[in-house]
Structures are given as structure tokens and as C-alpha cells.
Amino acid sequence: MFPDMLKCRAMSDSDNLFFTLAAGFADQPERCCLACPGGADWSFSELDTLSGRMASALLEQAAPGDRVLVQIQKSPEAVALYLACLRAGLVLVPLNTAYTASELAYFREDAQPALEIDDAGLRQLCLDACHYETAPTAAVAPADIAAIVYTSGTTGKPKGAMLSHTNLASNACTLHREWGFRRDDVLLHALPIFHVHGLFVALNTALMNGSRIVFLESFDLQQVLQALPHCTLMMGVPTFYSRLLDCDSFGAAHCENMRLFISGSAPLTEKLFHAFEARSGHRILERYGMSETGMITSNPLQGERVAGSVGFALPGISVRVCGHDGSTLPAGQTGMVEVSGPNVFCGYWRNPEKTRSEFREDGYFVTGDLGKLDTDGRLTLVGREKDLIISGGLNVYPSEVEQCLDSLPGVDESAVIGVPHPDLGEAVVAVLVTDSGEMDTASLKSALLDRLAGFKHPKAFIQQAALPRNTMGKVQKQTLRERYRDWFSTLPAA
Ligand code: MLC
Secondary structure (H helix, E strand, O other): OOHHHHHHHHOOOOOOHHHHHHHHHOOOOOOEEEEOOOOOOEEHHHHHHHHHHHHHHHHOOOOOOOEEEEOOOOOHHHHHHHHHHHHHOOEEEEOOOOOOHHHHHHHHHHHOOOEEEOHHHHHHHHHHHOOOOOOOOOOOOOOOEEEEEEEOOOOOOOEEEEEEHHHHHHHHHHHHHHOOOOOOOEEEEOOOOOOHHHHHHHHHHHHHHOOEEEEOOOOOHHHHHHHHHHOOEEEEOHHHHHHHHHOOOOOHHHHOOOOEEEEOOOOOOHHHHHHHHHHHOOOOEEEEEEOOOEEEEEOOOOOOOOOOOOEEEOOOOEEEEEOOOOOEOOOOOOEEEEEEOOOOOOOEOOOHHHHHHHEOOOOOEEEEEEEEEOOOOOEEEEEEOOOOEEEOOEEEOHHHHHHHHHOOOOEEEEEEEEEEEOOOEEEEEEEEEEOOOOOOHHHHHHHHOOOOOHHHOOOEEEEOOOOOEOOOOOEOHHHHHHHOOOOOOOOOOO
């Protein structure tokens, strides 16, 4: 048994993640949990009451194990809904608020939810909840699913990663310990809560710590600058850090009470790491994870945080680097990063073939990331086997955008690539061959509006007479990536 899990279990007799989270506030439930600038503060007791009643209201319409499809703005009520689903034994399916109606239709069809909740639905649920008593928190088995998180694939449609109560609790307990959470920590929370980073990494660790959370609707630079001096901890994607550096007034004075800046979801460049240290006096702690696994590795809290490395496998988690034949490679050699541990998900929802193909026979999950371990066990990621773009911490699969572009009138063919971008890390760029002389960028953009979420839209459309192809006829994306490497401006100065 994983030692941290034993500790977590000791907090309650049940495997329901809710008990692990609630334990943080058990001794002082009236303490502020969510501090919302410009809005009301929420104590844990208020969240507890609302989520317990919501759980009862939800159970009128759904049974434990049913999916609840959720596409809502970030708010304290949204956090209560998350806790309510845990308490009721319902499976939360959080969706990016940017998804269009046509994207949503796919998730509805695939997840087969008993309930679907949008912003209006959440308001109604809050009203309804007043008429209920708190539901008893559901007893769940360790492998019972707490959430399904959709991740896109290189080909085909997004797949739902099933995360159990144990997956989430083990990761939260590990991170809570490894990042040295203190009683007086205050977390600056500016991430969306429809993804693993903002929902499970940030919220779960802070809740189980009983921490005050400065809860911003999104990464609003002015709000972040105002809140930082009152916080000790921030978790963000690299774009958060480059935006802070972009602001001339940002400096060490904002960070006087900060003890830890954590970055993940996209590669943190060495340049950004050093520029941030020079300006703020803080070395960002970079960690590595994915939706299917939660967090896998982390740079150390104490000890050297190395720019360009994602650190060591977290306790209880095993990381290896393998060749295409599945053999484990020695230190220093680049191969596929594979992972096993209590954090690794339970498979893809209604997709056993995909589940089988992404796991080795001995239970290791094949991440799709290429990396190398050094002799001390430090992992450095060097690329991706999958044709994936990470823009501002959000994954974009070129094939999905290409299919959409290719279906538009006037487009002969397209190649979608990721190009270095000073704000987003990587930006989506479409290289197009059109059947007429001039490319009409405005009509291309408007045609994408109701088909693809905004973050997937190309930030540049580039017209070419033909796409470069190899002798097999395959588009040479590497050639395009090199050709347009400098399309966007360079990083902000320190
Ligand atoms: C928004 N837009 C983006 C974008 N986010 N475009 C590209 N990439 C992004 N990430 C577009 C919108 O469609 C809109 O387009 C315009 O930018 C402004 O929208 P906005 O909502 O005002 O954007 P902004 O506030 O600037 O948001 C950028 C951001 C945000 C980087 C702060 O995307 C963000 O919070 N990203 C974090 C994502 C995250 O949590 N990832 C974790 C995944 S979990 P237009 O055309 O309408 O102007 C995971 C596992 C792990 O990966 O290890 O953590």
C-alpha cells in the first residue's frame, strides 16, 4: 500500500475523496476557504453546507456512478458542485467553457450523462439545494470513478480518462507533502477549474491543507498583481509567468510573502525560468503531469530546481524511459516516458481498445512524451511522439483543426503546426493551400467560430503554393515548423 494513502485513509473510514479534502478544515470550518476579490468570501462551512444539500438535490435526478456533464464558469458554486458530485458518488465530467455547441454534442453523446449542468442549471441547483438536508457522503470503493476528464487524441475523437477517488487522493496527498504545504499557506488560484491543473492539483491540495484560496475567475494581470503580496503559493502555466514578466511594475516586492511558484501543463523554457528568477528572486518549481496520470514528476522543494528538467518521479510513482520495443533504456538515452503508480487512471471511458493500446502488459501507461532520465533519476522531456500543440497550457490536436479547415470552401489543403509564441509558449498556425489567388483570412476565421473552441483557432494563417512533402507524400511538418519558427516576436526581457 502506498504510504501516503494510508495517512489519508486515517483521516476517515471511507475512500471518498471528499473526506480527504474536508479534513483540512475539520478543526476550523468557519475559516475562509475561497476569498473572491470583488465578491463574498466563502468559509469552508458554507461550502460544506451547500455541497451537502446539492448532493441531495442531485441524487433526486441521478444515481451514484452516473455522469454529470458540467460546462460552467469558475465560481465558488462551481467548487460546491464538484464537492457535491464527490459526496453523492456521481462522476463529474468537467468541460472547457470555450467548447462550442457542436463540440459539446460529442461529449454528451460519449459520456451519456444523467445530468447536464450549465450556468443557468447551476443557479437553479443552488436554489433547489435550500430545500434539502445534507446527503450522507457516499461510501465508495477505491477504484470508483470520481471524474472523467476528456483529452484529445492525435486521430479520432477526444477520449474520457476515468480517474478514481484513489487516483486523485493519492496524488493530492503526495503533492501536499512534497510541496511542503504549511498551515498558513495562501494559494493564488487563477487557473480554470475544468482541467486537472486547476481542479485537482491546485484545489485538492489547498482544500486538504485547510488553506485560504484567493480565487480569481481567470488570470487577470491586475488582480494577480494585487493579490500576490497576500499569497504564499501560486500554481500556473508558463503563460502566467511570461505575462507577469511582461508587466514592468512586477518585481520582488510583489513576492515578499511568496514561498513557491509552481509551473506545469506546458514546457517552461530555460529563458523564462531564468528571467523570472532574475526579476522575482524565485526559482519556479516545474512539475510534469497529464490528465490521465495527474502529476508524475516534480522538481524538489528543497534542493536544486534545474531549468529545463521536470524533476524526479514523485514518491510511490515509477517512471521509466523505453524504446519502441518496450525495453527500458539506460540513463541518458531518449525514449518514450512510461509511468505506473496509484495516480495512473483506470482507462478510457467506453474505449477498452484504446485503453489496451496505451498500457504495457506490466501496467505502465505510455505517455506519448519523449524524454531521458539522468543517472540521478531527473527527467528531461525532449519532445512528443504525438503531434500535439500546447497553447497556453491547453492541448490542441492539429488533425482536428486541419479537418475543419479542409472542409471550408476555397481551402485545398492545410497543415497545422505549433510555432513558438512569447505569450502562449506555442501558438497554433495554419499553413494553407487555397484554390484561388488571395486567401480570405476574415472569412476563414468566422467560419471556425461555431465549429471549434477559440483556443484552437490559428493565430496566423499562412498561404503557400504547395505543402512540402516527402517521397511518400507525407507533409513535412518539421520543415514548416523550422520555416516559421520566428513568426511571432521574442520573449519579454527580464
Ligand atoms: C484563450 N485563448 C487562447 C487560449 N486561451 N488561445 C490560445 N491558447 C490559449 N490557451 C483565446 C480565446 O479564444 C480568445 O480568442 C482570446 O484568446 C482571449 O481569451 P481569454 O479567455 O481572455 O484568454 P486569456 O485570459 O488570455 O487566457 C489565456 C490563458 C488561459 C493562458 C490564461 O488559456 C489559461 O488559463 N490557460 C490554462 C489552461 C490550463 O489550465 N491547462 C491545464 C490543463 S491540465 P479571441 O479570438 O476570441 O480573441 C494539464 C495537466 C497538467 O495539462 O500537467 O497540468
